[in-house]
Amino acid sequence: MTAREKLLAILNTGPILAPDAMIVLCGEDAIPRMEFAVGKFREFTDWAARNKIEDYQPPIVLTGGLHDPPHLRGAAQLEAKLFGAGVSPDRVIIDNESQNTREQAVNVVALAMDKGWRRIMLVVSPYHAFRAYLTFLKAAQEAGIEKSLEINITPASHVPWWKAPVGAESTRFQLLEHEFTKIRKYSDHIATWQEGLKALEYWERREEGRK
Numbered sequence: 001m002t003a004r005e006k007l008l009a010i011l012n013t014g015p016i017l018a019p020d021a022m023i024v025l026c027g028e029d030a031i032p033r034m035e036f037a038v039g040k041f042r043e044f045t046d047w048a049a050r051n052k053i054e055d056y057q058p059p060i061v062l063t064g065g066l067h068d069p070p071h072l073r074g075a076a077q078l079e080a081k082l083f084g085a086g087v088s089p090d091r092v093i094i095d096n097e098s099q100n101t102r103e104q105a106v107n108v109v110a111l112a113m114d115k116g117w118r119r120i121m122l123v124v125s126p127y128h129a130f131r132a133y134l135t136f137l138k139a140a141q142e143a144g145i146e147k148s149l150e151i152n153i154t155p156a157s158h159v160p161w162w163k164a165p166v167g168a169e170s171t172r173f174q175l176l177e178h179e180f181t182k183i184r185k186y187s188d189h190i191a192t193w194q195e196g197l198k199a200l201e202y203w204e205r206r207e208e209g210r211k
Helices: 003-010 030-050 075-084 101-115 126-143 172-185 193-210
Strands: 021-025 060-063 092-095 119-124 150-155
Touching (some): 021 101, 030 060, 092 101, 119 126, 126 150
Parallel strands (some): 021 060, 021 119, 119 150
16 A cells, blocks of 8 residues: 555544644635534533543634635634634634635644644544645644644544535535645645655554553
8 A cells, every 4th residue: 555545544534632722724615614623622621521621622723814605714704603602712713814725734833833732633624634634744844843743633524525515516526636636736835645644653653652
């Protein structure tokens, strides 16, 4: 098996670990991701309460400034929906400046360094997972923190693959095909398949060593 085949097989199948922050990539197909993040936020806070872990409420970062509804939803426009879902304003961080995945990755990595986060959960659409992971890993490598910032990928939902997201014309399967084209096109801003696989192995072995 190639590194690409291995990464495709395992990227979305690891355990969901409690993060320091949840990162919702806004834009295309954003509503399911936001709703998923809200559900996970409640699960994590309930888990912390049951285990008597004080002050654990991971912030939700909404990143992405493109807004052209119903297809594209920007971070600033989704903020009110988070508040309406019961997430406290002090648990929400907005990055409305980023215009693409690369800028989202650079901005979030800088935020992680500023906040001292050690693990982030990327809440992504299933078709965007691979490019998002490799882009965020590249940004972490460039910042020199790939060994101190764990990047977990969590697909937002089990959605129909042969159906287009709201406001879009391409099916999610077609969008997946577009993602692989973009991985080749934007290779300067994306970690290699082998680097992605090595990073997953590094963090799995490190987590096992902590037990």
